[in-house]
Amino acid sequence: MERMGTAHSGVETDWRRHADERLTDAGYRRGGARTALLDLLDVQRCARTVLEIEDELRASDRTIGRASIYRVLDELEQLHLVQRIEVGQGIARYERLAPDHHHHHLACKDCGAVIPFTDDRLEDAIHRLSAGAGFEVTGHDVVLHGTCAACRAAAAASVSTA
Amino acid sequence: MERMGTAHSGVETDWRRHADERLTDAGYRRGGARTALLDLLDVQRCARTVLEIEDELRASDRTIGRASIYRVLDELEQLHLVQRIEVGQGIARYERLAPDHHHHHLACKDCGAVIPFTDDRLEDAIHRLSAGAGFEVTGHDVVLHGTCAACRAAAAASVSTA
DNA sequence: TTTTCTGCAAACTGTTTGCAAAGGC
DNA sequence: GCCTTTGCAAACAGTTTGCAGAAAA
Numbered sequence: 001m002e003r004m005g006t007a008h009s010g011v012e013t014d015w016r017r018h019a020d021e022r023l024t025d026a027g028y029r030r031g032g033a034r035t036a037l038l039d040l041l042d043v044q045r046c047a048r049t050v051l052e053i054e055d056e057l058r059a060s061d062r063t064i065g066r067a068s069i070y071r072v073l074d075e076l077e078q079l080h081l082v083q084r085i086e087v088g089q090g091i092a093r094y095e096r097l098a099p100d101h102h103h104h105h106l107a108c109k110d111c112g113a114v115i116p117f118t119d120d121r122l123e124d125a126i127h128r129l130s131a132g133a134g135f136e137v138t139g140h141d142v143v144l145h146g147t148c149a150a151c152r153a154a155a156a157a158s159v160s161t162a
Numbered sequence: 163m164e165r166m167g168t169a170h171s172g173v174e175t176d177w178r179r180h181a182d183e184r185l186t187d188a189g190y191r192r193g194g195a196r197t198a199l200l201d202l203l204d205v206q207r208c209a210r211t212v213l214e215i216e217d218e219l220r221a222s223d224r225t226i227g228r229a230s231i232y233r234v235l236d237e238l239e240q241l242h243l244v245q246r247i248e249v250g251q252g253i254a255r256y257e258r259l260a261p262d263h264h265h266h267h268l269a270c271k272d273c274g275a276v277i278p279f280t281d282d283r284l285e286d287a288i289h290r291l292s293a294g295a296g297f298e299v300t301g302h303d304v305v306l307h308g309t310c311a312a313c314r315a316a317a318a319a320s321v322s323t324a
Numbered sequence: 325t326t327t328t329c330t331g332c333a334a335a336c337t338g339t340t341t342g343c344a345a346a347g348g349c
Numbered sequence: 350g351c352c353t354t355t356g357c358a359a360a361c362a363g364t365t366t367g368c369a370g371a372a373a374a
Contacts, residue, residue: 029348031354050338065356070339072354086248090363091338106297117295122287129281130306135268137308144292146299191373193329212363227331232364234329252338253363 047093209255272313
């Protein structure tokens with residue numbers, strides 16, 4: 001049976017099922033906090049901070065302790081089920097790590113938004129580079145810093161107004 | 163007169179002179195703490211944490227307050243004279259931003275080392291991508307996560323020993 | 325002399341940890 | 350019943366901020 005009803009955009013990654021499997025294989029039991037967190041991560045589109053995760057869980061009446069969020073996210077990162085990224089300001093963000101979908105981020109320095117994007121040429125360059133390097137590369141992380149379209153528009157508008 | 167005696171590898175970027183100019187233009191005065199920090203940054207090769215900077219300054223008898231380090235680094239970042247990078251663990255690192263030399267980083271997850279590297283293909287991909295994006299990109303940041311040569315060797319040795 | 329810069333110490337904030345109770349198997 | 354998972358609260362660590370004295374212009 002195919003899963004459905006998630007907010008994934010077309011491609012069903014089956015991340016949730018894969019995660020359950022990996023967790024079971026690794027000897028983890030099924031706790032309420034972890035389940036709630038997995039459900040949330042499964043539906044999320046892009047990297048979230050722990051505070052955001054906490055708020056969203058509380059909003060859907062599945063409040064769990066902050067320590068549990070950190071602990072579970074750490075486990076999931078060890079199992080390569082989520083990726084931890086930092087786009088500045090020293091606040092960690094987490095997102096699902098799907099084998100078939102990989103993206104990077106633009107961090108808007110005006111509004112703080114984190115916007116995902118993909119680029120094949122970039123991916124290709126990183127793969128070639130990784131293969132030829134003297135070190136073993138297990139993952140990578142690209143962050144573009146700049147201003148998002150909305151903030152650019154807002155800035156332009158305020159200039160013409162002034 | 164040309165400056166000399168710095169640890170720059172061949173290419174004299176004149177970063178220090180440029181920095182002094184920018185700071186003066188921006189209306190900053192010359193303080194002891196800032197001077198000591200600029201001297202250190204001028205000679206450094208790759209990104210340092212604030213704690214490392216503090217230790218190095220103390221070691222050379224130019225101890226300055228930690229708050230000053232943060233404050234000056236912040237000013238320098240505003241003026242695009244240093245770049246702040248985060249390679250994980252939520253600890254910020256800072257390094258000179260030289261217009262003629264740009265590099266990225268490998269973060270070794272075993273020993274925590276941060277190793278710089280350059281790659282033209284990667285740079286090219288990012289430039290093309292930035293130009294075509296709907297947002298205005300002012301900077302970028304690539305981090306490869308993996309294991310450095312030394313740690314790989316150590317791991318291999320310990321396996322064969324065991 | 326006026327304004328900036330600096331150091332100290334206290335405050336903040338995101339993250340981690342110890343421990344006892346609750347929950348899975 | 351045994352062992353894991355969870356929540357709470359306290360501890361931590363990096364970073365920021367307020368303020369008074371020192372230093373630059």
